[in-house]
Amino acid sequence: MRVSYKWLKEYVDIPVSPEELAERMTMTGVAVENIEYMGKNLNKIVTARIETISPHPNADKLVVCQINTGSENLQVVTGAPNVREGQVVLLALVGATLPDMKITRAKLRGVESFGMLCSAQELGLDPENFPPEQRNGILEFPGDTPLGVDVKELLGLDDVILELELTPNRADCLSMVGVAREVSAVLGTALKLPEINVTETEESIDGKVSININEPELCGRYVGRLIRNVKIGPSPNWMQQRLQAAGVRPISNMVDVTNYVMLELGQPLHAFDYGKLKDQTIIVRRAEEGEKLYSLDNVERTLTSDMLVITDPAGPAAIAGVMGGLESEITDSTTSVLLEAAYFKPASIHRTSKNLNLRSESSMRFEKGIDINGCLNAANRACQLIQEMGAGEIVSGFVDNHPSPSGNTVIRLRPDRIKLIVGVEVPGDRIKEIMLNLGFNVKEDGGDFLVEVPTRRGDISLEIDLIEEVARLYGYNNIPITLPEGASTEGRKTEVQAAVDRILDLMTECGLNEIITLSFMNPRNFDMLNLPMDDSRRVAVTVENPLSEEQRVLRTTVLPGLLDILARNSARKNKDLAMFEVGRVFVPVIGEKLPKEILTLGAVVSGKTPGNWQVRSYEMDFYYLKGILESLFRALNISGYSFVPEKGNHAFHPGRAASVRLNNEDIAVIGEIHPSVTENYKLNERVYAMEVNLEKVINACKGLKRIEPLPKYPSMERDMAIVVQRDVHAGEIIDDIKKNGGKLLKRVELFDIYEGEQIEKGYKSLAFALQFQAADRTLTDEEVTDAYEKIRNALSQTHNAQLRA
Amino acid sequence: MKDKLNSLKEQALGEIAAAGGLAELNDIRVKFLGKKGELTAILRGMGTLTAEERPLIGQIANEVREAIEQAINQKMSELKENERQEKLNKETIDVTLPGRPFMIGKRHPLTTVLDEIKEIFLGLGFEIAEGPEVELDYYNFEALNFPADHPARDMQDSFYISPGVLLRTHTSPVQPRVMEKKAPHIPVKVIAPGKVYRRDDDATHSPMFHQVEGFVIDKEISFSDLKGILLTVVRQMFGADRQIRLRPSFFPFTEPSAEVDVSCMSCNGSGCRVCSHTGWLEILGSGMIHPNVLKMSGYDPEQVTGFAFGLGIERIAMLKYGIDDLRLLFDNDKRFLAQF
Numbered sequence A: 001m002r003v004s005y006k007w008l009k010e011y012v013d014i015p016v017s018p019e020e021l022a023e024r025m026t027m028t029g030v031a032v033e034n035i036e037y038m039g040k041n042l043n044k045i046v047t048a049r050i051e052t053i054s055p056h057p058n059a060d061k062l063v064v065c066q067i068n069t070g071s072e073n074l075q076v077v078t079g080a081p082n083v084r085e086g087q088v089v090l091l092a093l094v095g096a097t098l099p100d101m102k103i104t105r106a107k108l109r110g111v112e113s114f115g116m117l118c119s120a121q122e123l124g125l126d127p128e129n130f131p132p133e134q135r136n137g138i139l140e141f142p143g144d145t146p147l148g149v150d151v152k153e154l155l156g157l158d159d160v161i162l163e164l165e166l167t168p169n170r171a172d173c174l175s176m177v178g179v180a181r182e183v184s185a186v187l188g189t190a191l192k193l194p195e196i197n198v199t200e201t202e203e204s205i206d207g208k209v210s211i212n213i214n215e216p217e218l219c220g221r222y223v224g225r226l227i228r229n230v231k232i233g234p235s236p237n238w239m240q241q242r243l244q245a246a247g248v249r250p251i252s253n254m255v256d257v258t259n260y261v262m263l264e265l266g267q268p269l270h271a272f273d274y275g276k277l278k279d280q281t282i283i284v285r286r287a288e289e290g291e292k293l294y295s296l297d298n299v300e301r302t303l304t305s306d307m308l309v310i311t312d313p314a315g316p317a318a319i320a321g322v323m324g325g326l327e328s329e330i331t332d333s334t335t336s337v338l339l340e341a342a343y344f345k346p347a348s349i350h351r352t353s354k355n356l357n358l359r360s361e362s363s364m365r366f367e368k369g370i371d372i373n374g375c376l377n378a379a380n381r382a383c384q385l386i387q388e389m390g391a392g393e394i395v396s397g398f399v400d401n402h403p404s405p406s407g408n409t410v411i412r413l414r415p416d417r418i419k420l421i422v423g424v425e426v427p428g429d430r431i432k433e434i435m436l437n438l439g440f441n442v443k444e445d446g447g448d449f450l451v452e453v454p455t456r457r458g459d460i461s462l463e464i465d466l467i468e469e470v471a472r473l474y475g476y477n478n479i480p481i482t483l484p485e486g487a488s489t490e491g492r493k494t495e496v497q498a499a500v501d502r503i504l505d506l507m508t509e510c511g512l513n514e515i516i517t518l519s520f521m522n523p524r525n526f527d528m529l530n531l532p533m534d535d536s537r538r539v540a541v542t543v544e545n546p547l548s549e550e551q552r553v554l555r556t557t558v559l560p561g562l563l564d565i566l567a568r569n570s571a572r573k574n575k576d577l578a579m580f581e582v583g584r585v586f587v588p589v590i591g592e593k594l595p596k597e598i599l600t601l602g603a604v605v606s607g608k609t610p611g612n613w614q615v616r617s618y619e620m621d622f623y624y625l626k627g628i629l630e631s632l633f634r635a636l637n638i639s640g641y642s643f644v645p646e647k648g649n650h651a652f653h654p655g656r657a658a659s660v661r662l663n664n665e666d667i668a669v670i671g672e673i674h675p676s677v678t679e680n681y682k683l684n685e686r687v688y689a690m691e692v693n694l695e696k697v698i699n700a701c702k703g704l705k706r707i708e709p710l711p712k713y714p715s716m717e718r719d720m721a722i723v724v725q726r727d728v729h730a731g732e733i734i735d736d737i738k739k740n741g742g743k744l745l746k747r748v749e750l751f752d753i754y755e756g757e758q759i760e761k762g763y764k765s766l767a768f769a770l771q772f773q774a775a776d777r778t779l780t781d782e783e784v785t786d787a788y789e790k791i792r793n794a795l796s797q798t799h800n801a802q803l804r805a
Numbered sequence B: 001m002k003d004k005l006n007s008l009k010e011q012a013l014g015e016i017a018a019a020g021g022l023a024e025l026n027d028i029r030v031k032f033l034g035k036k037g038e039l040t041a042i043l044r045g046m047g048t049l050t051a052e053e054r055p056l057i058g059q060i061a062n063e064v065r066e067a068i069e070q071a072i073n074q075k076m077s078e079l080k081e082n083e084r085q086e087k088l089n090k091e092t093i094d095v096t097l098p099g100r101p102f103m104i105g106k107r108h109p110l111t112t113v114l115d116e117i118k119e120i121f122l123g124l125g126f127e128i129a130e131g132p133e134v135e136l137d138y139y140n141f142e143a144l145n146f147p148a149d150h151p152a153r154d155m156q157d158s159f160y161i162s163p164g165v166l167l168r169t170h171t172s173p174v175q176p177r178v179m180e181k182k183a184p185h186i187p188v189k190v191i192a193p194g195k196v197y198r199r200d201d202d203a204t205h206s207p208m209f210h211q212v213e214g215f216v217i218d219k220e221i222s223f224s225d226l227k228g229i230l231l232t233v234v235r236q237m238f239g240a241d242r243q244i245r246l247r248p249s250f251f252p253f254t255e256p257s258a259e260v261d262v263s264c265m266s267c268n269g270s271g272c273r274v275c276s277h278t279g280w281l282e283i284l285g286s287g288m289i290h291p292n293v294l295k296m297s298g299y300d301p302e303q304v305t306g307f308a309f310g311l312g313i314e315r316i317a318m319l320k321y322g323i324d325d326l327r328l329l330f331d332n333d334k335r336f337l338a339q340f
């Protein structure tokens, strides 16, 4: 909403500067987001008359004008196509500033020039606001315009525009009078509202207009007034300037009046050509499905049955509250006008304007809610202006179809409640003063106030709404600063939250950067990941109205996000990448409205560890990532998991992937990304990735309960090197060692793997460090040897393992 | 005999001073002080002395022994020190060579900011709650007092999944979810951080972003308490000399509502590019929980009151780290992430 400071001052006393007004309004809830000083770039530009024009001696396209500014005669060279002798124009004097230039004394092709004749563009004005013949040349003014008048005064540019940023509840401020009321409440100064009285002719409206509302739910009121002897022409300058200040283009007196009253009072009006209405009858009804109408902007609109239309018996004449129809439009030949001032249901207008993708100043006001009790007043105001301008004569009386009139609401306002909510005791007198300044009537009732709220403030229906009015006008910054009293509470993270934090710490400690990617993904990723058609990850939550196909579904796996970011980085030549993300994946659940949201950890590594003169860099491979996952388990005190070869996950290399199982559940998958998948993501290097179900992991993480006492007796170490067939999994052997090691075996570590010359082909050697220990005694050699032999025998039976010399 | 002892002493001291190594020094000790050493040899002649001379010579002999021993010990530590020095000199390395490279991972800046905020509120006695990102229209709008035809409920602004189900547009739905569980229990002090979604994608909007919701419900919680908590939090977050300013605003689920500005940390309120020359930065929205919201979720607004606030994490991260393009936060460039 653009508010002209000059215009506003007509309605309310403003003893402060525009800046201070803006600050005070902002701090009381009607934010001024910008202050525009209209003519601030225009200096030393005045009206002047072209007395004579002579050809330029050296240039065909230039002429030399002798110009009278009222106080002096100046010679100006111009190339403007539309100059005429006797014309009143705007002359930028030597030393003048315009938005994009400064005027200096100049010689044009040898002839001196003392200024410049101005076009709309050069003045920073919209050429569309001027007659067509002036749009490509200089501006021209009536011959009787006084000379030497400053452009700002002439065009009403000596004004300041306050641009309001209104919250949705303050539709009452979508009018100059509404803003004036707010200013009056904020500053506590007097309102000076326009007095409305209509001079009517003898002719009565009775029997000349009939208005039928078929949908009282959608149209709460319809006021019509009839205007005869209409003379279409331009509206007066003052009105045009105010419209322009508000950002509305002047068109003709009749249209300008409707716009002017809308800006002044907030009530959109519509003017129909009365002669074109069949049977002089208005019917407000729903459109028929597929019914068509050419709107004022000359577009054929196809209507639906949830749209409200203003019709005559022959068909639709306007889309109610949104835009008029071309057929009943006011033209130069219009002689009688039916003026509409109506109230339409906000939700209906909102839907219609959205569905037609057609927004107007009018629809914007209706959808935010106007004052149903202001319709007649606005119609009268328009009639008054039309009559005063001599644009028409007002037929006596009006039609007011108002099916269920309602009055003002009375709300009880308790000072105790104000104290409780706001935290400060506002004196009763001050409460009353605030209400009165808002224009609300107040009655005292046993310590409370009964406040009568006018219908123009549709946002106020509860006591809390009034408390807000008190708080904002009392001033938020006058409210003291306190801290909540009452029972103290303990702030602490839940175990799950603490575990997630631990996981984030651990992943970064292991050298991975945390990333955050969007929860959306392109379903194409399922193909890019090689997922078979029946893979459960293909069943995703679909977004009905995504911004693009890239964001069509919610992720069921974090891998695509990680691979995309990897690809983006590697395209930018960022090498050696190690990244992770903790976020939710979304799994639809049959029979449930909401999907299951599973907290998931994803990580990728690709490239090498850092190396230099001191340490060789090496590839971050499967075991690098596995080590990180094992560290994570260790950090969370999780044990009893196993890595099982995974050949069925098609996103991964069939020989280099594992499922991680814990308590008979898959809790993670880890492996090298399948080469065809890396190719799909335009990754050139091997990529290792894992995806971990954190809910299951955190469930299994029991935390540390009681410490185990430190051993009092020394441990004994024995190495065991065995030879087994190459395809035997080391994990199985370790499991068997543990199973057969008895209570004395404390630790097993695989410290070497060997395949090669010294070993038979198809076999490999594995070397383990075994640690034996008892809590209550120092072990003897025999005891350890017994345990060692038991393990060896078991391994030779189960895996045909040979002890290596 | 006395002369013999003295000349022995002179000789020994001379040799000790000339000794070049520990082994040589050891030989000297044996040579003069050993069982078969020269001092012993001289003292064997004690038998020839008179009873008066004996103690005198004995004393001199002791003095000579002590002098030699002391000289040897002193020389020994000198030599050891020299030897150590020599070893240290040989071990000198080039300390300007770069050290062993370790991989260092960093938390995403949004996580870091979120963590700081969580810590502040934990310290103030708040618990942390979570809610679903795919949310029912009921919790996202209806239970928060949005009227049925509110423009925010347009398909325009929200991502819809199915009728009545959408991606939450703010973290506020955690309010009614927590209230339903806790009512009529008081006090309630909760923050709810998380991801939220809106249909916007440009230089200043991401379709997914992060918020923290916070709310308190108790007997006699007032707007002045809201001011107190916000001031405390803002000062912990941005520094002890920050000021706050509250401007009336509108949210369907709070009333009275306020936008909260913090005095600009880059110009200290005098006006600069960061604060668009206003001296203030808008950082959060807040207000007293609307009585309808309390009522719908099981609290009696005549018995308890509460306040709520919500802040955008991206905005705070951008202010804190001087990030001027929101998209950098979701770009995940290694060179960006490594800076935090």
Ligand SMILES: [Zn+2]
Binding pocket: B264, B265, B266, B267, B268, B269, B270, B271, B272, B273, B274, B275, B276, B277, B279, B280
């Ligand atoms: Zn600043």
